Amino acid sequence: MEPTLKEEAELKKTPLNEAHRRLGGKMVDFGGWDMPVQYTAGVIEEHMRTRTAAGLFDVSHMGEIWVEGPDAIEFVNYITTNDVTALADGQAHYTAMPNKNGGVVDDLLVYRFGPEKLLLVVNAGTTDKDWEWIRGNAERGMRNAGSGEFVEPNIQLRNASPEFCQIAIQGPKAESILRTLTDIDLAAIKYYWFTTGKVDGVDAIVSRTGYTGEDGFEVYAAPEFAEQLWNKMLEAGGYGEPDGILPAGLAARNTLRLESAMALYGHELSDEISTLEANLGWITKMKKGDFIGRDVLAEQKEQGLERKLVGFEMVDRGIARDGFDVFVGDEKVGYVTSGSPAPYLKKNIGMAYLPPSFANIGQEIKIDVRGKLLTAKVVETPFYRRNK
Amino acid sequence: MANIPEDLRYTKDHEWVSVTGDTAAIGITDYAQSSLGDVVYIDLPRVGDTFGTHEAFGSVESVKAVSEIFTPVAGEVVEVNSALNDTPEKVNNDPYGEAWFVKIKMSNPGEADAMLSAEEYEEYLSANS
Missing domain, CATH: 3.30.70.1400 (Aminomethyltransferase beta-barrel domains)
Structure with missing residues (x-):
């Protein structure tokens, strides 16, 4: 057990920093920001509540x-x-x-x-x-x-x-909770559309977007209204009740996005990884005309990729973590970009870069978990898909 | 503040030991489980395995992190709490009770006396957390 001591002095703070501390948020250094990794309910409960009711996320650091x-x-x-x-x-x-x-x-x-x-x-x-x-x-x-x-x-x-705070309200109850605070016709906002209007009397941008695999909204407003909006959403969502909304920290945000197989920059994406390799061909529009990097991407398309992002689940007991090596036979063939227990699916899952020849669904792979080679298999992504 | 029972001995790695005769039950402290968050997986040794002092004998994993657990005392594993395999959440809910990890027959029974008392561990925690 070697918990690291956190340096709080020079970290940047969102306008909800005090609110997180009052809610029992366990604060960590996240890329230079002092952010809650979880609150008193804990990552599993925060994750599950977002899937079954609603979770509230401070994403003002964006x-x-x-x-x-x-x-x-x-x-x-x-x-x-x-x-x-x-x-x-x-x-x-x-x-x-x-x-x-x-x-x-x-x-x-x-x-x-x-x-x-x-x-x-x-x-x-x-x-x-x-x-x-x-x-x-x-x-x-x-x-x-x-x-x-x-x-x-x-x-x-x-x-x-x-000039912005950003609050994400996510989960099957997100719309009904937010509806109590706004005249905006939320039902009319389609997935990946947005509108501007008042939320609890505050000028806001409301978009039907998120990073959890659930229905939900992201609300942008001026930072001085962050606490007001945050508290109103908790109140309207029945925070404290058994099936009420819960504030959810970075840990739940990560497990939710991983179950939905969404990329996290620095893990599935980086300065050295292309969108094509990351299964993001669907946002890579080669026919739209010239753009930065297009030549290299066109070449990758023509010559085929050297590696491809896959989802896997552990077959053996054990948890793959970010950076672990992946083997097929005796050969190291790739590495894990994100690995974690999946609280809703109750499996241990992850994503990894593998040569396309080993990237087929059902492919058996071995993951080096601190010196032990444990069996996993390539599976379809997303791991989790909500019922619509 | 973390719960620190008076009758146990502690390490700076946040393990606890409960001594009965020449046998030591080992677990992790309330502070440790709280730092880890929701525990989901525990890797334990086998009965009969022997360890020196401060050797890694297993690991405990939460959703976010993995931590090795070290033997505060040298000896042979005589009992393993395999119930934790199916109920790792006991480490969060009852770190000093049901969530002992292993029992070790100490090769040097005096070793536990050199560990931190509850008071010393509490001082260590307040100075380092």
Whole structure:
């Protein structure tokens, strides 16, 4: 037992930091942010409650970047893999910012507010890196596929991360809870669409998005209203009742996204891993025109991938953890990107990079769990899919 | 504040020992289980295995983390709490009672006396947490 001591002095805090502490949040350093890894109920209960009722997550640490101007769509289309021209006003999508080598700078959401106004929502730990990357590319300009010349886009960029709190309310009861606090017609918001309006009298952006595999919403507002919205959602969700809402920490957020086989930057995605390798071909739109890294991705497509992200579940008793080596026979063939017990599925699951020849469903693999080679098998993802 | 029973001995690795004759029952402390969070898996040795002092004899895993457990005292494993395989949550719910991990026949029964008392462990915790 060697618990690490945490340094709290220089960590960044979200506007809900005090609220987390009052709720018994166990605070940890998460990429430089002082965040609750769990509350008093514990990760398993927080996970289960999100699947069966509702969980409330502080995701205010996420970064928000505005891109505005006549070339906003063209520019974001150039620096991301998904097709921004396919978005309508009020629609959002999941996408990635590739680098020139086919790796990924970050994965993110793009919200279209209007033909000249987009909001990028990026990961907390990469916000500064993303901001520099985006600014650098705006200065360098967009490559004209014909002439090869770089044209500076007519856009304004603004890192607005400190101007937002973000609260995710997730689970089958999310809509009915949030409905008690707003006049917004929530039922009319389709998956990956959003609207603006008042929540408990506060100006907010409400999107039907999330990172748990459940139905739910993400609510963006000015940070001074964070506690008000957080407390109102807990109250409206029956916090304290046996089947009421629970605040849920980073640990549950991770197990929920893993059961749903969603990528976590730094694990399934990195500067050295491409979207194609990460099973994100569906957000990699090769036909939309030129974008950063497109050449490398086209080559990967043509020549075939050297590795592929798969889901696995343990057959032997034991838990695979991030970074463990994967073997087939005596040969090391890959590594685990995320591994954990899956509280809802009651299995030990994970994701790993393997050569395509070993990536078929049913493939038996061995995982080196602290010196013991334990059996696992490749299974279909997502591991968990909610009933709609 | 973590629960620290008076009648047990402790290590700085957050294990406890309960001595009966020359046999020591070993578990992890309330502070340890609370730091780990929900325990989901325990890897234990076999009866007959022998360990020196401060050797890793097994591991305890929560949803988030894995920790090795060390032998505070040298000796031979005479009993293993295999019930924990199916009910690892006992480590969270009853760390000093039902959730003992192994019983070891001590090769040097005086060894436990050198371990931390409840008072010393409490001081250690408040200085280091």
